[in-house]
Amino acid sequence: MTARIGVLALQGGVSEHLEALSRVGAETLPVRTPADLSGLDGIVLPGGESSVLDKLMRLFEVRDPLITLLRAGLPAYGTCAGLILLADTVLDAAPGQQSLGGLPVTVRRNAFGSQAHSFDTTLEFGGIDHPVAATFIRAPLIVAVSTETAVLASLDDESIVAARHGNLLGTSFHPELTGDDSVHRYFLEMVLAAKNG
Ligand SMILES: NC(=O)CC[C@H](N)C(=O)O
Numbered sequence: 001m002t003a004r005i006g007v008l009a010l011q012g013g014v015s016e017h018l019e020a021l022s023r024v025g026a027e028t029l030p031v032r033t034p035a036d037l038s039g040l041d042g043i044v045l046p047g048g049e050s051s052v053l054d055k056l057m058r059l060f061e062v063r064d065p066l067i068t069l070l071r072a073g074l075p076a077y078g079t080c081a082g083l084i085l086l087a088d089t090v091l092d093a094a095p096g097q098q099s100l101g102g103l104p105v106t107v108r109r110n111a112f113g114s115q116a117h118s119f120d121t122t123l124e125f126g127g128i129d130h131p132v133a134a135t136f137i138r139a140p141l142i143v144a145v146s147t148e149t150a151v152l153a154s155l156d157d158e159s160i161v162a163a164r165h166g167n168l169l170g171t172s173f174h175p176e177l178t179g180d181d182s183v184h185r186y187f188l189e190m191v192l193a194a195k196n197g
């Protein structure tokens with residue numbers, strides 16, 4: 001059995017996620033309208049610019065139906081800006097910027113400084129049996145998590161870069177730019193587990 005996983009396609013790095021999800025065996029769909037949300041088993045919120053994504057989700061009337069689906073348990077994976085969209089609390093948000101929320105973590109936008117602080121590394125990732133390739137681009141950091149949130153990856157003891165709570169997964173980094181599909185495979189497993197109850 002496979003799963004139908006959408007990628008929010010209003011701005012940011014969409015095609016790399018669609019390709020990685022296809023490679024691990026998901027059925028994929030770019031999501032631009034409220035109608036595109038129907039029948040999804042999961043959704044990826046890509047990197048890009050979280051304050052722009054927030055505005056575009058309102059403009060395209062995707063924000064409210066997406067919040068309803070997330071609160072009802074739709075599995076979601078946010079990378080970088082997408083993690084910011086899922087976080088309950090956002091530090092250094094742009095004026096007026098709001099997240100969708102649901103993932104009980106606090107993130108700090110642009111926590112590594114400017115574009116010059118973009119870098120590649122590999123990370124131990126809970127639930128994946130090899131170090132995962134990770135690209136960081138003007139990335140947020142997870143600076144606090146609720147007690148029931150699982151920390152899946154960190155750069156050091158204080159720098160959390162991947163977390164999961166229930167059906168919601170977020171990473172500060174972009175696995176879709178590395179050729180390492182293991183985090184997408186991990187998310188597909190989450191989606192299939194939720195779908196099969
Ligand atoms: N690569 C990214 O997604 C960068 C995120 C961006 N700095 C933001 O605040 O939304």
